[in-house]
Amino acid sequence: xxxxxxxxxxxxxxxxxxxxxxGTTVGNVYAVDGVSFHIDKGETLSLVGExxxxxxxxxxxxxxxxPLTAGRVVLxxxxxxxxxxxxxxPLRRQMQVVFQDPFSSLxxxxxxxxxxxxxxxxxxLAKGGADMDRRVAELMDKVRLPRDAVHRWPHEFxxxxxxxxxxxxxxxxxxxxxxxxxxxxxxxVSVKAQIVNLLQDLQSELGLAxxxxxxxxxxxxxxxxxxxxxxxxxIVEVADRxxxxxxxRHPYTEALLSAVPVPxxxxxxxxxxxxxxxxxxxxxxxxxRFHTRCPYAFDRCRVEEPPLADTGGGHLAACHLNDRPAAxxxxxxxxxxxxxxxx
Amino acid sequence: MxxxxxxxxVENLQTHFRTMDGVNRAVDGVSFSVRSGETLAIVGExxxxxxxxxxxxxRLIPEPPGKIAGAIRFGGRDLLxxxxxxxxQIRGNEISMIFQEPMTSLNPVLTVGxxxxxxxxxxxxxxxxxxxxxxxxxxxxxxxxxxxRRVREYPHQLSGGMRQxxxxxxxxxxxxxxxxxxxxxxxxxVTIQAQILDLMRDLKTSVGAAIVLITHxxxxxxxxxxxxxxxxxxxxxxxxxxxxxxxxxxxxxxQGLLGxxxxxxxxxTGETTRLAEIPGLVPSLKQKIPGCVFAxxxxxxxxxxxxxxxxxxxxxxxxxxACHYAEKEAA
Numbered sequence: 001x002x003x004x005x006x007x008x009x010x011x012x013x014x015x016x017x018x019x020x021x022x023g024t025t026v027g028n029v030y031a032v033d034g035v036s037f038h039i040d041k042g043e044t045l046s047l048v049g050e051x052x053x054x055x056x057x058x059x060x061x062x063x064x065x066x067p068l069t070a071g072r073v074v075l076x077x078x079x080x081x082x083x084x085x086x087x088x089x090p091l092r093r094q095m096q097v098v099f100q101d102p103f104s105s106l107x108x109x110x111x112x113x114x115x116x117x118x119x120x121x122x123x124x125l126a127k128g129g130a131d132m133d134r135r136v137a138e139l140m141d142k143v144r145l146p147r148d149a150v151h152r153w154p155h156e157f158x159x160x161x162x163x164x165x166x167x168x169x170x171x172x173x174x175x176x177x178x179x180x181x182x183x184x185x186x187x188x189v190s191v192k193a194q195i196v197n198l199l200q201d202l203q204s205e206l207g208l209a210x211x212x213x214x215x216x217x218x219x220x221x222x223x224x225x226x227x228x229x230x231x232x233x234x235i236v237e238v239a240d241r242x243x244x245x246x247x248x249r250h251p252y253t254e255a256l257l258s259a260v261p262v263p264x265x266x267x268x269x270x271x272x273x274x275x276x277x278x279x280x281x282x283x284x285x286x287x288x289r290f291h292t293r294c295p296y297a298f299d300r301c302r303v304e305e306p307p308l309a310d311t312g313g314g315h316l317a318a319c320h321l322n323d324r325p326a327a328x329x330x331x332x333x334x335x336x337x338x339x340x341x342x343x
Numbered sequence: 344m345x346x347x348x349x350x351x352x353v354e355n356l357q358t359h360f361r362t363m364d365g366v367n368r369a370v371d372g373v374s375f376s377v378r379s380g381e382t383l384a385i386v387g388e389x390x391x392x393x394x395x396x397x398x399x400x401x402r403l404i405p406e407p408p409g410k411i412a413g414a415i416r417f418g419g420r421d422l423l424x425x426x427x428x429x430x431x432q433i434r435g436n437e438i439s440m441i442f443q444e445p446m447t448s449l450n451p452v453l454t455v456g457x458x459x460x461x462x463x464x465x466x467x468x469x470x471x472x473x474x475x476x477x478x479x480x481x482x483x484x485x486x487x488x489x490x491x492r493r494v495r496e497y498p499h500q501l502s503g504g505m506r507q508x509x510x511x512x513x514x515x516x517x518x519x520x521x522x523x524x525x526x527x528x529x530x531x532x533v534t535i536q537a538q539i540l541d542l543m544r545d546l547k548t549s550v551g552a553a554i555v556l557i558t559h560x561x562x563x564x565x566x567x568x569x570x571x572x573x574x575x576x577x578x579x580x581x582x583x584x585x586x587x588x589x590x591x592x593x594x595x596x597x598q599g600l601l602g603x604x605x606x607x608x609x610x611x612t613g614e615t616t617r618l619a620e621i622p623g624l625v626p627s628l629k630q631k632i633p634g635c636v637f638a639x640x641x642x643x644x645x646x647x648x649x650x651x652x653x654x655x656x657x658x659x660x661x662x663x664x665a666c667h668y669a670e671k672e673a674a
Contacts, residue, residue: 046467047484050532050533050534050535051503051532053385083539086539112628137559152540160624188388188389188559189388189559189600189603189604190388190599190600190603190620190621191388192603193603193604193618193620193621194620194622196605196616196618197618197620200617208553215532215533217607218562218604218605218606218607219605221605221608221609221610222606222609222610222618223605239530241610242610242611245607245608245610245611246610246611255534256533256534257607258537259533259534259536259537260533260607261536261537261560261562261563261565261566262562262564262565262606262607262608263561263564263565263589263601263604263606264565264589265565265566265589266586267565267566267587271537273534273537273538273541274534274537274538275505275538277505293609332359343389
């Protein structure tokens with residue numbers, strides 16, 4: 001049994017909408033509405049979904065960047081969701097974050113050296129100036145940047161190099177968990193490959209647990225161990241990568257996978273094009289949240305919300321279709337959306 | 344062989360910008376042509392000059408600091424020799440453009456109906472009432488439900504996908520011969536992207552406009568393009584029909600680009616667990632590079648590459664690449 005780094009149970013985050021004359025709460029944005037998952041040491045769990053599905057909110061909630069509405073977050077065996085911020089502060093060392101935009105997430109008025117030294121100093125990890133310099137130099141080695149670049153300013157670096165600095169800063173605190181919030185989305189194709197490879201190397205080197213939040217399914221498939229698919233504030237499917245990409249058991253996952261354009265001209269595969277847009281998280285639809293766009297929806301979906309249930313072998317999916325015998329389940333009776341052949 | 348007439352012919356396009364620290368050669372001698380009804384994709388990473396190429400065709404580059412040289416022939420005329428007034432009659436009428444960011448390229452204080460009608464009133468002298476009727480028709484064409492109501496709405500009332508549909512409606516309102524789409528789906532979610540790509544394919548057959556698609560997404564290229572131009576550091580390094588380019592890329596940059604994208608389904612086929620990297624960075628465009636622009640990052644580069652720039656040469660039928668060593672790679 002590997003070591004459990006993070007356990008999240010029934011996490012909820014609702015943002016109140018204030019309006020009217022006295023700024024009273026007139027409604028809620030149900031950004032995250034009951035999400036549970038766990039991540040083990042050395043494991044990557046990816047959260048995928050479209051914009052507005054709540055995946056970034058989950059990341060921020062895990063990091064306790066805002067108070068939670070409900071739920072339980074356990075980091076390394078310690079419950080942190082209801083902890084006062086003073087008590088939590090030293091524990092923050094264990095979880096660090098890499099943000100999407102390498103241009104706005106580094107302070108332009110700090111040299112690289114100071115950017116990297118800040119977390120080390122905050123958590124009192126260095127014993128004196130020489131130790132600090134050694135640690136900073138090691139961090140530069142880890143992210144494959146030249147050591148003498150520590151005296152330079154963020155603007156002197158390219159996007160990919162800045163993202164390396166962002167990763168080095170996250171590693172500075174010697175964390176157990178790194179939350180990567182769209183960490184490679186803003187990068188160019190060739191640079192993206194460099195950063196993805198770096199993250200994979202660092203994970204196997206340091207045994208990091210990673211929560212990888214992304215909308216890029218091809219990258220996710222390439223580097224993750226397990227995947228959780230989110231839709232409108234809920235997880236609709238969780239499985240290890242081969243299972244999820246090979247045989248999705250939720251219609252949304254199927255549609256999402258089939259919508260990804262593949263770099264194979266004339267690739268023949270079945271495509272499910274979803275109609276319409278994601279409904280508003282202020283007033284999520286009753287029953288299954290996906291029924292308004294689901295090509296297979298039937299009466300039960302409109303009234304009864306399907307639970308996230310095990311369909312076998314730890315493959316969780318929230319869809320009524322999985323109650324049917326396999327022969328009558330439309331999801332199981334066609335080629336998976338990732339199985340395509342070049343024409 | 345393709346015998347559709349050539350609609351747009353760009354020859355030795357050079358768009359340079361004067362900056363404080365030297366001349367930036369954003370586009371440096373690019374030539375290509377587009378036939379009627381064809382979809383040509385221009386791919387490359389940020390800073391390769393693909394968007395500047397698009398803006399140059401419509402002469403949307405401010406001069407100075409920009410300077411466009413070369414020839415852009417469209418319908419028998421060189422667009423670079425036209426007066427501003429003549430150019431205005433072409434923009435949004437014969438050639439129109441879709442931009443990446445649907446939120447910032449629509450005017451927030453005008454209804455979408457006004458914005459679609461604007462080009463019609465300007466170019467075709469339609470009355471306001473007639474233009475609105477046509478706007479409703481266009482919204483229906485691009486698949487917006489309840490077009491009669493939506494036409495009176497403002498951009499903020501629409502979702503990202505619907506705004507991009509409105510952009511497409513504006514671009515197509517005057518039945519252009521050429522549509523330039525600069526990263527039309529980059530800002531959109533995958534399921535919405537699939538909708539928009541489907542729409543563009545349908546409209547291409549129904550409207551018959553040629554499309555120049557500017558993108559960095561090789562998946563999008565594979566899905567919609569017929570022919571592909573690969574750009575790197577302001578130069579065209581390779582051009583081929585789409586199937587040929589993906590199956591037999593000749594230029595090391597194209598090969599690197601294709602190798603660095605993970606493929607969906609990779610976990611099932613058990614492909615390698617490591618992505619190919621292109622080491623290093625795009626060179627600065629402010630210094631003139633005497634040799635091959637890709638030499639500093641190329642695994643096959645020799646001293647010869649650093650010294651002498653390779654010319655674009657045919658490597659296979661309808662397939663050109665600018666690499667000294669590409670022929671040796673031919674199977």
